[in-house]
Amino acid sequence: MKVTQALKECTVFASMSEEELEKVASSVLEKQYEPGATILQEGDSAEEFLVLQEGKAVVQITLPEMPGEMSRRVTVDIVSRNEVVGWSALVEPYLYTFSVVGLQKVTVLSISGTKLRWLIRDNLKIGYEVMCGLIKVIASRLDETRRVLISERLIMPKTE
Amino acid sequence: MKRQTLRVLLASEYPEARYFLKELVEDEAGVVVVGQAENAGKALTLAQNLRPDIAIIDCYLPYRTGPALMALSRLAGLDTAQVISREIPNTRVMLLPNLDEKVPSEPGLSSEGIAFFSRKTNGSALPFTLREIYRETLTPGTVVFAHVETKEQHVLRQKIANLSDKAILFGGLGIVGGLCLMLTVILAGAGVFLTLTGGVLALLGLVGHGLAHSGRKTPALKNREQESQADQLKIPSAARLGNQSR
Numbered sequence: 001m002k003v004t005q006a007l008k009e010c011t012v013f014a015s016m017s018e019e020e021l022e023k024v025a026s027s028v029l030e031k032q033y034e035p036g037a038t039i040l041q042e043g044d045s046a047e048e049f050l051v052l053q054e055g056k057a058v059v060q061i062t063l064p065e066m067p068g069e070m071s072r073r074v075t076v077d078i079v080s081r082n083e084v085v086g087w088s089a090l091v092e093p094y095l096y097t098f099s100v101v102g103l104q105k106v107t108v109l110s111i112s113g114t115k116l117r118w119l120i121r122d123n124l125k126i127g128y129e130v131m132c133g134l135i136k137v138i139a140s141r142l143d144e145t146r147r148v149l150i151s152e153r154l155i156m157p158k159t160e
Numbered sequence: 161m162k163r164q165t166l167r168v169l170l171a172s173e174y175p176e177a178r179y180f181l182k183e184l185v186e187d188e189a190g191v192v193v194v195g196q197a198e199n200a201g202k203a204l205t206l207a208q209n210l211r212p213d214i215a216i217i218d219c220y221l222p223y224r225t226g227p228a229l230m231a232l233s234r235l236a237g238l239d240t241a242q243v244i245s246r247e248i249p250n251t252r253v254m255l256l257p258n259l260d261e262k263v264p265s266e267p268g269l270s271s272e273g274i275a276f277f278s279r280k281t282n283g284s285a286l287p288f289t290l291r292e293i294y295r296e297t298l299t300p301g302t303v304v305f306a307h308v309e310t311k312e313q314h315v316l317r318q319k320i321a322n323l324s325d326k327a328i329l330f331g332g333l334g335i336v337g338g339l340c341l342m343l344t345v346i347l348a349g350a351g352v353f354l355t356l357t358g359g360v361l362a363l364l365g366l367v368g369h370g371l372a373h374s375g376r377k378t379p380a381l382k383n384r385e386q387e388s389q390a391d392q393l394k395i396p397s398a399a400r401l402g403n404q405s406r
Contacts, residue, residue, distance in 0.1 A: 035280065035305030056219075056257050058238050072243060075235040078219065101238065103219060103257035103305060105280050147233040151223035 003028050006109060010051045010082045012133030020126050027115035033057075033102045039085070040100040046088035048110045055106035056080045059098045059141065073099065076145045087134050089113030090120070098141075166294055167194040169210060169251075171203035171240065172218035177263045181216060184275050184308070191290050199224045200236035207244045212251055214290055217241045219257040241303045249300035252293050262308040278309045285309055 004021040007013040007028075013021060030053070033039050039050070042062055059077040076098065079085055085100045090113065120127035170181045170193055182193050195210050197203035200223045207215055219237035237255055245253040254277070262275065278285040285307065293304055 036303060058219075058235070060238070072246075073239060075233075075237070075239050078235055103238070103255070104307070144233065144235070148223075148235065151233040151236075 003109065006053060007051065010084060010133075011136060012051075012084055012130055014133070015129050016126065020123070020129075023119055023123070023126070024111065024116065027112045027119075029110045029112075031108050031110050033106045033108070035102050035104050035106075037102045037106075038099060039102055039106065039108065040096050040098070042096050042099040044096050046086060046094045046096045047113050048086050049084065049089040049113055049116055050086045050100075050108040050110055051084050052079055052081055053107040053109055054081065055102060055104035057085065057100050057102045057106050059085060059100055061098055061145070074148055076148050077141055078103070084133075084137055086113075087137055090117060090130070090134060164190070166191045166214060166290055167210070167212045168192065168290065169195045169197065169203065169206055169212040169215040171197040171200075171215065171221055171237075172259060173198050173220070173222050173234065174263070177218060177259055180263045180275075181259070184277075185216065185290065188289055188291070198222075200240040203240050204243060207248055207251060211248060213294055214252045214254060215241070215244050216254045216256065217244075218259045219255055220260055238303070242301065245298075245303050246301045252296070252298060252304065253302075254293065254304045254306045256306060256308055258307050262310060274311050275308055276311075277306050279304070279306055 003025040004018060007021050007024055008016070013024060016024070033055075039057055040046075040048070042060075057079050058075045059079060060073040060075050062071060062073050065071040079100075085098070086096065088094060088096045089111075094113065116130070120130055168185050168191060170178050170185070172178050172181065175198075178196050178198075182196070185191055185193055194212055195206040197206050200221050203215070203217065203221065206212075217237050217240055220234050221237040221240055222234040223236045237257075241253045241255045244251055276287050277290070278287045280286075287309070288306075293306075296304075298304070
């Protein structure tokens with residue numbers, strides 16, 4: 001499938017014109033990951049903004065070590081086709097706040113964070129569209145994290 | 161020697177999914193389901209108490225099945241799998257990301273004979289048995305990412321793979337045939353060129369030959385030329401004789 005067509009199907013880029021999509025598409029790379037592979041690592045420098053094309057991946061946060069409990073990861077979202085991960089590439093301090101692990105064989109469109117930021121800076125309309133889409137993504141992830149906190153922190157029994 | 165019975169723990173929120181998995185798992189000889197959990201908390205407790213050989217976990221597992229009004233997360237599958245594989249190293253842990261898509265909607269429909277576990281490598285699904293997974297040496301914390309496949313789907317995939325193999329074969333033959341044709345055309349072109357060049361050269365040769373013939377002197381003319389040369393030689397010698405007599 002054409003890259004611009006694939007981007008058009010993603011919420012963040014859905015309202016962009018063909019010309020604007022061409023500009024974004026010029027900095028896109030296609031990447032593949034095996035099941036279980038870490039696609040993005042929490043705390044790493046956020047250099048890529050990813051749009052999933054195939055497969056499923058989980059978004060996880062690391063719970064800090066508590067007395068009598070080891071540090072571990074908690075899933076806050078499961079993402080699939082046309083969903084985005086790596087929004088930290090557009091928001092300061094440009095560090096990933098989540099880890100992303102492939103559940104299946106995953107194909108992503110990787111957009112360079114730096115190039116996307118330049119594009120947004122030079123083209124305010126694109127910037128507005130991207131940020132509107134991004135707010136939806138962040139809001140949904142925040143909601144899912146809230147559910148996890150309710151479920152996990154209050155209910156899940158501690159393991160030895 | 162008696163084969164060891166494999167003890168399996170199943171974890172999925174939905175009873176029909178657990179039923180489907182139980183049928184699928186116990187279809188393999190020497191495998192028995194020892195526990196079933198509908199949420200992450202129960203799966204962890206059962207895993208710690210029963211110490212199963214294999215734990216099969218649905219990716220969309222809730223932390224706990226709570227009151228309907230409370231919005232609870234149903235994403236605890238991987239977290240539970242990671243905790244079990246890290247804390248109970250002898251238990252092999254399998255996570256199923258696509259179970260929700262495979263469980264038959266009709267209640268009571270058995271998975272026996274129509275479904276199997278597979279792992280996807282390089283685009284192809286490789287079926288495996290639970291005993292094969294159990295024999296694998298896995299480091300603590302490793303989770304096996306597996307899929308539930310149905311037979312029709314597998315057959316369809318095989319057909320697609322066969323078709324693509326045939327397409328590759330015929331495509332290759334087509335390319336070779338095309339190259340041969342191109343080579344023939346090139347050689348034929350070269351042959352035509354050589355023939356034309358030969359013709360042109362032959363024509364030039366004929367023209368040259370014709371010109372050479374038209375420029376060649378006849379014997380009568382040769383004789384006349386020789387005579388005139390001889391006359392020129394005679395005149396100065398007669399004049400020299402005349403000067404001497406004076």
